[in-house]
Amino acid sequence: MNRIKYIRLFASTLCIHVFSSIYLTAGQNPLIERELTPLTNPGFEDGLVGWSGGKAGDDGMIAGDGRTECKVVEMAADGKKSLCMHLDAWVDPGKLHLDREFKLGEQGSVYVGLRIKTQGDVHAVMGVTSEGRGTVVSPGIKPDTDWQEVGIVLNDPAAGGHSLKLRAFGKGKAYFDDIRVYALKPYSQYIRVKLDEPANERYRIYVWGRMARPREYFHKTYFEKEGVAAGEYSPWIHLNEGGEFSGSPVSIYPGLISAGIRFQKFSGGKFEKIKAHVQLAYGPDEDKIIGTISEENEGHIVGILFARTGAGPFEFVKQFRPMIDDARERNTLMKSLNLPPVKLKHFMIETASHGHGSFYTNPRFIELEHNTLGMIGINALSHLSSPYRQIAAKEGITRSHEAHRESILYELPKLDDEEFEAALRDPMYVKAMKVQPECKKLMESGWKPTRMDWDDLKRNISRGVGAWYLRMQNHDADAIPLIEFVDIGDEISGVVFAGEQFNEGFREFLKTHGITPQDVGRKTWEDVVAVTWGAYNNPLPHMRPKDRSDVAACRFHYWSLKYWTDSTAKVYGIISRELEKRMPWIHTRINFGQPWYNAATDMRGTDCWEFARQRTITALCNEDWLRASGSFSGIQLNAYLADLDRSCAAIHDMVVQAYVMPEDEDHIQRKLASVIGKGVKEIDLFSYGPYYSSFDNWSQNFSQAKGVAKFTRKLEKAEDVLYPGQPRKAKVAFIWSASDELWREKAPVQFDSHMADSMYNRHYVYFGLLHKQTPIDFIDEVEIQKGRLSEYEVVYLSARNLRRDVQKTVAEWVKGGGYLWTDALSGVEDEYGQPCELLLPVIGIKDLKLTESRNVDYRPHVISGLKAQEPLGSITFSDTGESLNAIGTTVKFGLSEPAKTQILATFADGSPAVIEHEYGNGKVHYVGTLAGCSYGRTTRRRHGKIVTGYRDTNRRLIADFPARVGVKMPLTCSAPMVEADLLESDKGIGVVLANYVGEESLEEVRLDIIVPREIYSVTSSERGAIPFQYNKGRKSVEVSLPLDIVDILVLK
């Protein structure tokens, strides 16, 4: 047999991979039975004969989008011609395809393949739609890719018709050629193994592989009873016996399977070193062998990669290879960037890397992976312990964090049967079970809520943390000093409490807040029973009183949720304190989850502000889960999260972290710049993986790796100034209303319903300020009541519900000289969902006439959401005559004090739409529509691109006010939409710039930066020293520079 040998030599690993070269060609691929010819003109040599999906054009065809030209060109993967789709302007996914009908007749499995090439920012893919069976799609081809084979497998295709679809989106050219259809032999994944060394041993093997969710991992022992003698091949193993590795690699994750074949001594114990072979065959027969992987390594596992059956004959042969190839390829790719070495001394850039012990034991893997991570600029790894630790140290990775979940999962005391039965008799439990079958099911499953016995809680948690700490100590005591923080919760929901102690605690909690039983609709304190939130998250919105006139019920709802947060925070606080007792140097964090899912709020019993106030955790963190391909209000929301965390952290001067989720090369740099600019010092980049060892990872996302690598080098250049640097104290605060979170959804479906106007309105109001380089703090109702409004010159309020006492405080603050910005129906309800008119005289409006959209969906990322909101009229600025659309809500109003009111803009009927009203020594800027939604409604969203299309005119509604009242910003920028954040310390000033204008570079960005002392140099991390002008009189520095994606300026 004609075979090629690939021999790779490493310091400690010999790896030989042998497979047949003839398998790479169709004619002799052993999985192919014969070629079929259901299509004429498969190589486009006869033009576009047979193709549909568009209209005939001058020189080919115009596709269904009415614009894209599809024609046959003189460039080919095979023959002379191919089909070219020329996307001369951006085309969204799903808009463009050419179709070709064909029939197959009765067949076994069939492979349909072709080759695709892309030029420019275009993605291309093929699919086959079969009558009554839906569509199977091939793997996609990314931008700027040379000719590449893609295909799909149709298992027992229907005798009816099929339609081959060629698709593309983006901007550029996609070429398609050489369509082929093959009948396939039956095949599956079979392996057998041979152990050469140690000789004279008997062994069994254990296979640990990735499979698919929900089970995720495949694990099975083979030859358990009889063992296999070294020196001879084992019997065949049908790895895919249960169908775990079937299916299309596009629709089932992971597409490529990785598995560790562990050789275990039959007598027990580990092999320290092995020389072994693994063969893959498509049937249990020597003649069906596809390849052999031979490895000699310091360990006892041979890692292999192989394809799913649905990958088709070519990938099935090609993808059987040593797993270490994957590690090496990524390492080679990073090296190919030729980036200078990087070593951040202070900022923590962390990820997670797994796999030792399950997918490999060969230390060469760790060396390769850590070398790759070191090149990216990672300087911290979660769960860094032996044997990772020592190898990581060689790459300068010496920092770590650990997770502690045991206390919450296993240590909370539970109710006994009698207590539980008593709790179940409470009407709120009865209601919950009635409105939610899942809740009833849970109650009957043997599950028990937590008993609020603080003695037991403290004792159990102390014991749990102690046992956890001891496990670490016994595993690798030297790893403990590397731990900088402990993660004690991920996207948490509140602790599910019930029982008499919980009720008693609620009564005390209410008393502390001055609430009587009568206030919450109960006769006596005995009648006051706390709600067991959390056991039935789903019905939470259904538990909210529908009848707002039942004020007592509304109060009860509000306070029962407040109590849930308070109780939960106390539990996590105990965990933090117990951790600090063992490791006094660490900080603790919870990854709260995003508020747009109700996480980090009372709706999940986890209001992040209260957690910060109670010092439940000592670092604030949230993961963004934002991608440019369409997440909520866009990836800039990670700045919003960072500002929220920073504001909460400021309560006790705590650490600010950010969990920055993977993106592509440019966007990850933007996201990193955003959070660094907001004062984040520790960044968690989620799980690197690697792919072969874990679900949810970014190891194969080279674009992200490249982006992080580029950013860390920029960061390193500015680290001495940026790390000690803090944002200059913001003069503008945005009110974070916990009350609004409780009532914001107009038609909640489930606990994390997120359609509300007020929430997205706040996002876009925040963006309006951010886009104008306005530093923003958030401030919640409790902090306001502590008197902290005095720290700010301007306060933004965009929340229908706000605590009544807070509204009074805001009114007093304005009267004393504060500047309030507000819009639409802010503050028209209190914390109990009751009407409240306290702010109307402050705003200077009366006789409100309201128009509200009937569409309650304001989600920016869905078609039926914000984009579908019909304008409710127009607003025209009096000074410039510029107009914009009012969205979601319009409030027509009369002026309560015309003499003290300036009208800045009017509705189409001439009535005031935007006003400024003088109240006491202060002023209120009011917009009679949802200013944020109006700003966000004009945006353009394109797959994989940042959100653009924000209008300067609409932004004026939001961002003009601070300047109008004379608030000086730390810097001004000539280009709106450039995120520009200033961090300063006695080491100097850093300015972090991120281009959110668009994908293209900006030729010139001019900055005017207010500085406290004379500046002698300005250095750009991208361009080195740049010219500047220091204005002594204004104490400012003016610089001008081009901006690609991100840049960091250092002023000294």
Place this chain on the structure above:
Amino acid sequence: MKQLILATAVLLAFAGRGSAENAISDGGFEDGTGKWQNLWSPTSGSLSSEYARSGKMSGKLEHPETASTGWLRMTTDLDPGVLYRVNAYAYRQTNSISASMSMHTDTPPYSRSASSEKTVKTGEWELLTADIATRHNGTIWIQLGAEGIGSVWFDDVSGTVLKTRDERKNLLLTSVTSQSASNEDKAQAFLDLGEIQYLERNPASAANFYSKVPDLVPDDEARCRQALDAWAKASRRAKDYAAASVALRKLVKDYTPSGSVEEAKHLTKLGWALGEEADHVVPDYKAALKILEKALQIYSNAASVYRGIDPVAHKHAIDLLEDRLVVTRYDINEMKRLGGLE
């Protein structure tokens, strides 16, 4: 009126298990042996229709050679704190094999147990009977045992209430005040009363009852250990943290062999109790500090005891005590800081 009487009767029937009602379902093996586990020699047991005292089936234990095996089942839904009489019937053909019934509750370390006499008759069904009071979870384990060579059949296992919880309580209260009752009887009565009070969520009263025991039977080590341990537990539940420490200190001092594993365990418990006591005397930081310093010494002593016995075998326990020392030192510093006592 007739309807009302009927409704009341129904309610009463469901309000509590009547004294004559059988509390053990399917004790006659008519639904098979699914509720029973065959112990020690899992092939000795089978469902049999050869003999049945009632119905058609019985549970058989067969020993081809001399052996000791049994049927075991857990009954979880009995009323807590109630005294039950459990009956079972056994049949054997020869006296080469004997049958008996034993029971225990499942709340160690002080689980109750009770046993019937062994069978004496052959060729006829014979009653095996024993009484047991359930503890707080209402669970008992019933074991039907056979010993020797040959076969035994069991049938009609039943449980009836002998004394309700209130009846037991009244009897026990009478007993503890009775002039004629011995100190041993009184001590047991106090233990049982304590248990009932704890069950009825009255831990302060339970602690009071338990605390009487050591003075009555100071030489009955088993009872005193049980009482002191339960006293500490009940005191803690009653939030009398100082009393919990007193009980455990007495347990260590008077009823624990010096240098034993038991001593190390009890010292550890005492350390925890002192930590909790300190926690609850805050804001009296000075007092808290004093208590924590004692706890520190106690943990240290416990670790020394383990080390003296076998430091390798008790490594995990020693590690945990080292952890307690770390935590307590931290707490001491914290108390100093908060109380301005540095």
